Structures are given as C-alpha cells and as structure tokens.
Amino acid sequence: MSLYLEAATILESPQTTSLKAIIYNPSKPFKSPQPKLYALIVETLKFQDILKEVVENAGILKLERKLTPLLSILLTHDFLLAKSGIATSSGPLKDAILRHKARLNAEFKRARLKRGHADVKSLVDAVNAEHSRESEDGVTTSATGLTTFNPRWIRVNTLKTTMEGSLSSLTFSEFQEVGGMSDMFFFDVVRKYYYQKAKLLSNILAIHPSHDITSSELYKSGKIVLQSASSCLPAIMLDPPKGSTVVDGCAAPGNKTTHLAALIGDGGRIFAVERDKRRADILEKMVTKAGAEKIVTILKATDFTTITDGHPAWQAGYLLLDPSCSGSGILQRIDWDISKLNLPSSDATSGQPSRSSRKRKRDEAPQKVFASTSEELDGQQVSEETKDENTSKERLQSLSDFQVAIILHAFSFPNAMRVTYSTCSIHAEENEHVVARVLNSEIAKERGWGVQSREDNPLSTWHRRGLVKELSSLNVGSEEQQRVAEGCVRVNRTDSLGGGFFVVCFIRQIDNEGRLGGDIGNLDVAPTQSNESRSQDLEGSAETEGQEWNGFSDEETHEAVSAAVNAAGDDPLPGKRRKRKPPKDQQARTEKINRRFQKSKKGWS
Numbered sequence: 001m002s003l004y005l006e007a008a009t010i011l012e013s014p015q016t017t018s019l020k021a022i023i024y025n026p027s028k029p030f031k032s033p034q035p036k037l038y039a040l041i042v043e044t045l046k047f048q049d050i051l052k053e054v055v056e057n058a059g060i061l062k063l064e065r066k067l068t069p070l071l072s073i074l075l076t077h078d079f080l081l082a083k084s085g086i087a088t089s090s091g092p093l094k095d096a097i098l099r100h101k102a103r104l105n106a107e108f109k110r111a112r113l114k115r116g117h118a119d120v121k122s123l124v125d126a127v128n129a130e131h132s133r134e135s136e137d138g139v140t141t142s143a144t145g146l147t148t149f150n151p152r153w154i155r156v157n158t159l160k161t162t163m164e165g166s167l168s169s170l171t172f173s174e175f176q177e178v179g180g181m182s183d184m185f186f187f188d189v190v191r192k193y194y195y196q197k198a199k200l201l202s203n204i205l206a207i208h209p210s211h212d213i214t215s216s217e218l219y220k221s222g223k224i225v226l227q228s229a230s231s232c233l234p235a236i237m238l239d240p241p242k243g244s245t246v247v248d249g250c251a252a253p254g255n256k257t258t259h260l261a262a263l264i265g266d267g268g269r270i271f272a273v274e275r276d277k278r279r280a281d282i283l284e285k286m287v288t289k290a291g292a293e294k295i296v297t298i299l300k301a302t303d304f305t306t307i308t309d310g311h312p313a314w315q316a317g318y319l320l321l322d323p324s325c326s327g328s329g330i331l332q333r334i335d336w337d338i339s340k341l342n343l344p345s346s347d348a349t350s351g352q353p354s355r356s357s358r359k360r361k362r363d364e365a366p367q368k369v370f371a372s373t374s375e376e377l378d379g380q381q382v383s384e385e386t387k388d389e390n391t392s393k394e395r396l397q398s399l400s401d402f403q404v405a406i407i408l409h410a411f412s413f414p415n416a417m418r419v420t421y422s423t424c425s426i427h428a429e430e431n432e433h434v435v436a437r438v439l440n441s442e443i444a445k446e447r448g449w450g451v452q453s454r455e456d457n458p459l460s461t462w463h464r465r466g467l468v469k470e471l472s473s474l475n476v477g478s479e480e481q482q483r484v485a486e487g488c489v490r491v492n493r494t495d496s497l498g499g500g501f502f503v504v505c506f507i508r509q510i511d512n513e514g515r516l517g518g519d520i521g522n523l524d525v526a527p528t529q530s531n532e533s534r535s536q537d538l539e540g541s542a543e544t545e546g547q548e549w550n551g552f553s554d555e556e557t558h559e560a561v562s563a564a565v566n567a568a569g570d571d572p573l574p575g576k577r578r579k580r581k582p583p584k585d586q587q588a589r590t591e592k593i594n595r596r597f598q599k600s601k602k603g604w605s
C-alpha cells in the first residue's frame with residue numbers, strides 16, 4: 001500500500017519544485033518504484049475533476065473511516081482507470097474501495113456520459129489531448145501579467161555541421177523562420193514549426209518547445225546540442241582565440257566544454273577538469289558525441305584547485321569557471337502544479353447514499369490516515385520555511401566561499417589572461433559579492449586582475465548588467481564600482497535566454513612590453529583550499545527564452561590579449577618569465593588595452 005501512501009504524502013507537501021524533481025530526488029528515496037509513483041500522481045491529477053465527482057456522488061468518504069479525500073481519488077483512479085486495477089494485495093484501503101465497486105462504476109459511467117463520451121477510451125483520449133495542449137504551450141504569464149516564452153534552445157555544433165547545414169537537414173525541413181519569439185508562440189497554427197535565430201549569438205537558435213527534437217538525427221549524431229542561450233554566454237564572453245589553450249575548471253556535463261571546443265577549433269586544446277567521477281563519465285560521453293575528443297583532455301576525478309605548477313594545464317591562457325551554485329536561476333518547469341488538486345468533499349450529498357451508509361452515524365468524521373488539521377499543516381509550513389531561509393543563507397555563504405576559492409586559484413595560473421566566472425544563480429551572494437571579494441584579494445591586486453569593461457566584452461549590447469549596490473564591499477570609488485557592475489552580465493529568469501544567469505570576465509593587466517601583470521617570480525601563491533561544501537549541481541535543466549542582441553565586441557582587444565597569452569603560453573619556464581618584445585602592431589593594441597585598463601583602475605586601492 002506504500003504506493004498510495006507515498007503518493008498522498010507528496011501531494012500533501014508544499015511544492016517547491018517540479019514533481020519529477022521531487023520523485024527522482026536521490027537524497028529522499030521512496031519505497032515505491034519512481035515511474036509508478038509519478039504515473040499515479042500525474043494520471044490522478046489529470047482525471048481529478050471526474051474522480052472528485054465520482055467519489056462525492058458515491059458518498060464513500062462518509063462510509064469509509066480509513067479513506068482520506070486524497071487516498072480516495074488515488075485509489076479510485078487505479079480502480080477505474082488503471083489496466084491492472086489497484087496495485088496492491090488486499091488490505092483495509094483496497095477493501096474500502098472494493099466494497100463500493102458497483103456504486104463507483106455506476107457513478108463513473110454517469111460522469112462519463114454527462115461529458116458526452118460513449119466509452120472510456122473516448123474520455124481518456126479527450127483528457128490526454130486537453131493536457132498535452134496545456135503542457136506544451138511554453139508560455140507563462142505571471143501574476144503581474146508579464147508574459148514569458150519558454151522555447152527550446154539549440155546550439156549548432158560547428159565541429160560537426162553549420163547553421164545552414166542544420167536548417168537544410170530533414171529535421172528542420174518543415175520549419176520556417178520567424179522574426180520574434182511572440183510569433184513563434186502566437187501564430188495561429190496547430191503544429192508550430194517555427195524557429196528563431198538568436199540575433200548576434202552565433203549558431204544558436206530557438207524552437208517551439210512542443211517539438212521532440214531529441215529523436216532527430218541532428219541531435220542523436222551530436223550536430224546540435226540542447227543548451228540554453230544563457231548557458232552559452234560564458235564561452236562567448238571568454239572568447240578564446242582559435243588554437244588557444246583553455247581550462248574548463250568545473251566542466252561536467254560538458255555544455256560549455258564542447259562549446260569552447262567549437263570556438264577554438266582543432267588546433268586548440270582544452271583541459272576539462274571535473275571533480276566528480278560519475279559526472280566526468282557523462283562529460284566524456286558528451287565530448288565524444290560532440291566530436292571534440294581530439295581537442296579536449298578530460299581530467300577525471302580531479303579537483304581544479306589541485307592543478308598547480310608542473311601540470312600542462314597550468315600553462316593555459318584562458319579559464320572558464322562555472323562552479324557549482326545554488327541553481328536559483330534555473331527555470332523549473334512546474335510540470336504538475338499539485339496545489340491545484342481539487343479534492344472531493346465528504347460533505348457532498350449529490351449522490352444517493354448506499355444502504356450501508358444509512359446504518360452509520362451521519363456526523364462520523366472519516367479517520368485521517370495523514371496529518372492534519374489545516375492549522376497543524378500551516379504550523380509545519382511556517383517552521384519549514386524559516387528553517388529553509390536559514391539553511392539557504394548558510395548554504396549561500398558556503399557556496400560563495402567555494403566559488404571565491406575557485407576563482408582565486410584561477411588567478412594564480414601564471415599565464416592566465418582571461419577568466420570567466422558564471423553561475424545560474426540570481427543571488428548577489430554568488431554573483432556580485434563574489435566579484436567584489438576576489439577583486440579585493442591580494443592576488444588580484446598583485447597580478448593586475450580586474451573586470452573587463454563593458455565596451456570590451458563580447459556581450460556589451462546585452463542590457464542587463466551587474467547590480468552596483470551589491471558591489472559596495474569593493475574597495476573602490478563609485479565610478480569604478482559602476483564600471484565593474486557594467487562589466488558583469490546578468491540574465492533574469494524572465495529575460496527569455498534560459499533562466500537567471502550571471503557571467504563576468506576577469507582580465508589581467510599587461511605591461512607595455514606585453515608582459516602579464518604581477519611579479520610572478522616573487523609572488524607566494526599557495527594553492528587554495530578546496531571547499532568541501534556539498535554544493536548542489538543543478539546545471540543542465542534550464543529552459544530559456546530568446547532575446548534581441550544588437551552587436552558585439554571590439555575584436556581587436558581580444559586579438560591583442562590572445563597574442564600576449566599565446567606567447568606566454570609557450571614559455572617553458574613558468575615563474576621565470578622571459579621578457580618578450582611584442583610585434584609592432586600588437587604593441588599598439590597592447591598599449592590601447594593598457595590605457596583602458598589603467599583608466600579603469602583609477603580608484604582601486
């Protein structure tokens with residue numbers, strides 16, 4: 001009977017995430033098989049109106065002391081609609097339903113005919129059709145009336161194909177391009193074969209979420225990757241030049257690693273570091289599927305903070321850091337809203353009470369198998385929420401300590417020129433506060449690490465930037481605080497790119513001779529401590545929406561920085577840097593970067 005009791009427990013609890021996430025949460029396992037549990041709840045939710053009517057009209061809640069309203073519809077669902085009936089051997093709850101077999105069948109028939117269905121199949125088909133229209137809609141409207149579109153985002157894997165190649169393939173043969181996201185969702189057609197290219201985000205497009213693109217040849221062969229637009233921002237922001245050496249410090253499952261591989265091409269090299277062995281196996285599969293094996297070296301079960309002098313990855317010029325975060329920006333598609341469950345009432349008297357019911361006392365309350373008066377439940381909710389709030393503050397602190405440690409370690413790479421840091425979190429504690437903390441560090445000051453200015457970064461035209469007020473702990477003047485905030489990119493959950501996201505690019509000062517900032521030979525760089533906090537890895541399930549992008553970066557700047565990094569990357573003696581004279585045109589560019597950097601550093605302590 002645990003199947004029905006567990007289903008009822010889930011339906012009684014406050015919903016904070018999708019039903020799938022609740023049922024498949026490995027840290028809170030259920031006794032019942034997860035697919036059975038999920039199917040029972042979903043099917044009961046689908047048929048809840050008719051089940052409520054049947055239970056009320058049959059009057060069984062008044063007759064059966066062991067049945068709660070919740071259990072009554074779960075069991076009645078299986079009795080009336082599941083192929084093999086109630087999934088348990090006999091027991092008091094099953095008996096409580098089977099005692100009223102005839103009455104339940106009669107009420108079910110009455111309810112079905114009232115809805116105009118000659119047979120059960122017709123009713124089931126109609127309910128299923130109604131549901132699929134709702135769940136594939138992909139449009140949500142908030143309480144404030146803000147409409148958000150949730151398309152399926154796709155990145156074309158240029159290691160295997162091109163945008164044109166994908167669009168001319170069989171998968172997209174019936175699709176038409178639309179100019180705006182709203183067209184995709186509101187064109188009055190039954191089958192929504194529309195796509196929209198992300199403007200100025202190369203090789204990224206959105207389609208209507210109702211399409212099952214995972215069964216397509218393009219997806220199966222690794223020519224396209226299902227990756228939200230916001231998750232594509234870090235690799236774009238890092239902008240590593242073709243043929244460069246990059247470290248992806250927190251790599252699994254590999255969305256950003258494979259994106260980086262497509263950007264740097266066959267002549268480049270990526271060290272993809274992943275601490276978790278199981279996730280590293282997934283990363284390996286993803287890299288193979290994307291055709292990036294020759295470019296990517298996977299460092300399995302390796303803690304990024306243990307990579308130090310002597311490891312080939314230590315020489316990298318570009319680092320992408322996408323560490324574990326709270327995942328608070330991820331758009332949870334609430335697959336089933338369990339709060340909308342419409343339970344039968346034991347007071348309903350629309351049905352004729354059976355003979356046996358007349359023998360019972362009319363005011364006898366059905367015994368509750370589960371808690372609880374509404375007051376009791378309210379009390380529980382309040383204390384849980386308060387507890388959650390405290391936990392989340394501690395958790396945010398622990399996550400941000402870990403995130404800071406990861407960035408500071410990246411700052412210690414001797415040839416590092418650019419480091420991107422990203423989270424799929426909306427909390428300033430994991431975003432701007434982390435930026436302020438690392439900029440205030442000794443290593444940042446000594447090695448000349450700062451935030452890339454908005455005008456230099458490839459996402460300069462995106463409108464939503466970092467929050468200035470959250471950078472107040474930065475020891476700088478207000479102008480610099482503003483510049484740092486402008487250098488950061490934020491994406492809100494309703495921004496239509498893939499849930500809440502944050503990304504920033506740190507760049508390193510180069511002197512007039514093209515040398516990287518900081519006296520590396522003298523700097524005492526202790527490896528940072530690996531944070532042992534059990535950070536939860538929630539990346540990979542974000543669903544996104546599209547947005548207009550209007551023009552990007554100053555390519556020259558990146559070329560100059562790249563040239564300096566590549567030169568430094570060849571250095572066989574890290575720590576004893578040889579002085580190189582940069583080529584003339586590079587020198588001019590370097591000077592330009594330095595002037596900007598110096599200007600931007602005004603006010604740094």
Ligand SMILES: C[S@@+](CC[C@H](N)C(=O)[O-])C[C@H]1O[C@@H](n2cnc3c(N)ncnc32)[C@H](O)[C@@H]1O
Nearest residue numbers: 250252253254255256275276303304322324539
């Ligand atoms: C947010 S996920 C990364 C998602 C990935 N960038 C992508 O786009 O597919 C964070 C990953 O970092 C890994 N991780 C956490 N701490 C790490 C560390 N110290 N060294 C290496 N990997 C780490 C986690 O196991 C997790 O797989």
